[in-house]
Amino acid sequence: MDKTQSRVRPRTDDDVQACVRVLAEVHRQDGYPVNWPARPGDWLTQASALGSWVADLDGRVAGHVGLTRSAEGDLAPVLWGERNGTSGEQAAVVGRLFVAPWARGHGIGALLMGRAVEEARHRGLHPVLDVVASDTAAAALYERLGWTRLATVEQRWSASQVVTVHCYSA
Secondary structure, three states: OOOEEEEEEEOOHHHHHHHHHHHHHHHHHHHOOOOOOOHHHHHHOOOOOOOEEEEEEOOOEEEEEEEEOOOOOOOOHHHHHHOOOOOHHHHHEEEEEEEHHHOOOHHHHHHHHHHHOOOOHHHHOOOEEEEEEOOOOHHHHHHHHEEEEEEEEEEEOOOEEEEEEEOOOO
């Protein structure tokens, strides 16, 4: 029997530094994000236009997710809109999802995804996301949760970096 207690709640400004520490652990272990941001706190807070949440596990920040409107370079909203005969502006992008290595195996990723999906639907938007193809654990989570892979594409992130990305729709 799992005796740990986890909950998802809105992220506050006071949570950002703890989120950055967890993100650094995730980056060291899993390589997410692929390119470490110069200002990781800003990278997290800019990704919260529609909302952002943290998961606490036994009183510690254990994970994070954000929800935004589609931005330039987001492929999933465009693909979803084309497939459904609507505008990509009817989509909300789930992003900045990560769970601390020490907190895995407690369903935190699924809880965070569920909260972001709930918020997108509450706003009348359809949840989508892009994930780097090499992040097989994340892709496996999305597929376990019933998300549909729309496409796998090559995306140019800079003059010297092309990345393979899976685009998903809830």
